[in-house]
Amino acid sequence: xxxxxxxxxxxxxxxxxxxxxxxxxxxxxxxxxxxxxxxxxxxxxxxxxxxxxxxxxxxxxxxxxxxxxxxxxxxxxxxxxxxxxxxxxxxxxxxxxxxxxxxxxxxxxxxxxxxxxxxxxxxxxxxxxxxxxxxxxxxxxxxxxxxxxxxxxxxxxxxxxxxxxxxxxxxxxxxxxxxxxxxxxxxxxxxxxxxxxxxxxxxxxxxxxxxxxxxxxxxxxxxxxxxxxxxxxxxxxxxxxxxxxxxxxxxx
Numbered sequence: 001x002x003x004x005x006x007x008x009x010x011x012x013x014x015x016x017x018x019x020x021x022x023x024x025x026x027x028x029x030x031x032x033x034x035x036x037x038x039x040x041x042x043x044x045x046x047x048x049x050x051x052x053x054x055x056x057x058x059x060x061x062x063x064x065x066x067x068x069x070x071x072x073x074x075x076x077x078x079x080x081x082x083x084x085x086x087x088x089x090x091x092x093x094x095x096x097x098x099x100x101x102x103x104x105x106x107x108x109x110x111x112x113x114x115x116x117x118x119x120x121x122x123x124x125x126x127x128x129x130x131x132x133x134x135x136x137x138x139x140x141x142x143x144x145x146x147x148x149x150x151x152x153x154x155x156x157x158x159x160x161x162x163x164x165x166x167x168x169x170x171x172x173x174x175x176x177x178x179x180x181x182x183x184x185x186x187x188x189x190x191x192x193x194x195x196x197x198x199x200x201x202x203x204x205x206x207x208x209x210x211x212x213x214x215x216x217x218x219x220x221x222x223x224x225x226x227x228x229x230x231x232x233x234x235x236x237x238x239x240x241x242x243x244x245x246x247x248x249x250x251x252x
Contacts, residue, residue, distance in 0.1 A: 075149045077127055078134025086148025090158045091209050093146060097160060098204040105159040105166045106209070107198040108216045109137075109173070112228045114153035117190060129182050129192055136176050140169050156213065163200065170196055170231050178229075193229035195220060200233070 073085045081089065090106075097104050111117075111133060118126040130153065137147055137155065146158040159166050174194065181189040197220025201212040219234035226232070 075134070077130050078149050078155075079138060080134050080155065081146065081148035083148060083150045086146060086150060086156060086158075087209075089146045090148075090156075093158060093160065094201075094204055094209040094212075101205070102160070103200055103202040104204070105157075105161065105163070105198060105200050106212045106216045107157045107159070107166075107170065107196055107231075108150075108213070108220045109155045109157065109194050109196050110220055110224070111153040112193045112195055112224075114192075117192065121184060121190060125182070125184065125190065129190060132180055132182050133177065133192075133194070136173065136180065140172050140176065156216075158209075166198075170198065174229070174231070195223040195228045196231040197221065197223055198231060198233045200235075 073082060074080065075082050080086075093104070111129065114126065114129070117129055130149075133155075134149070137157075141147055141157060141159075142161070144160065148156050150156045159169075173196070177192065177194050181191055183189050197216045197218065199212055199215040199219060201207050201209075204212075207215075215234045219232040222234070223230050223232040
């Protein structure tokens with residue numbers, strides 16, 4: 001309302017000044033008693049209507065833009081980041097931690113036997129399982145973690161935290177998932193488990209984020225083939241090598 005009032009007052013002032021200037025420039029009759037009043041009343045009636053409409057339009061467009069941003073950034077079912085948004089934010093954090101020479105953890109989580117859930121109970125129920133899992137992820141992990149759905153039933157987490165904290169949260173993930181019961185239409189329920197592959201990137205100056213995620217994916221594979229419903233951490237050590245000076249002769 002304040003904005004509409006200010007726009008109206010500004011419009012009245014401009015209208016009065018323009019009316020006077022135009023009348024002088026083109027020698028139009030200008031009644032000093034009636035003309036300002038007519039201009040004032042016309043402007044007073046029309047301006048709030050136009051201003052109100054424009055403000056509503058701007059608010060509508062802003063809301064639409066925000067909605068489009070959310071749709072492009074977050075998965076509609078799980079409320080987690082979409083694949084592209086996850087990689088973009090993770091790469092930004094990787095570069096920050098690389099400059100600070102700090103390590104981080106990356107994990108890939110996969111819902112076990114998800115295809116069997118879809119085949120047995122239908123894709124709609126599979127979606128309910130994804131929604132349930134997304135809510136568990138958001139309950140456990142901190143707001144400053146980067147969590148995304150990077151595939152159908154595959155998720156990834158980038159964690160700037162200590163190993164003890166990360167391990168406790170992954171253990172909690174397994175516990176809460178195992179306790180979850182997703183209702184079926186027939187009155188029963190579905191229970192499911194997850195497998196996790198984890199990797200600590202201790203040398204982000206050497207190991208890229210994509211490579212770190214690849215190591216986590218290798219660990220996930222090991223978790224899957226060794227029985228599922230577990231977490232496997234992959235340890236990879238890279239020795240940083242300094243480039244040889246072009247001015248020194250090789251001793252080899």
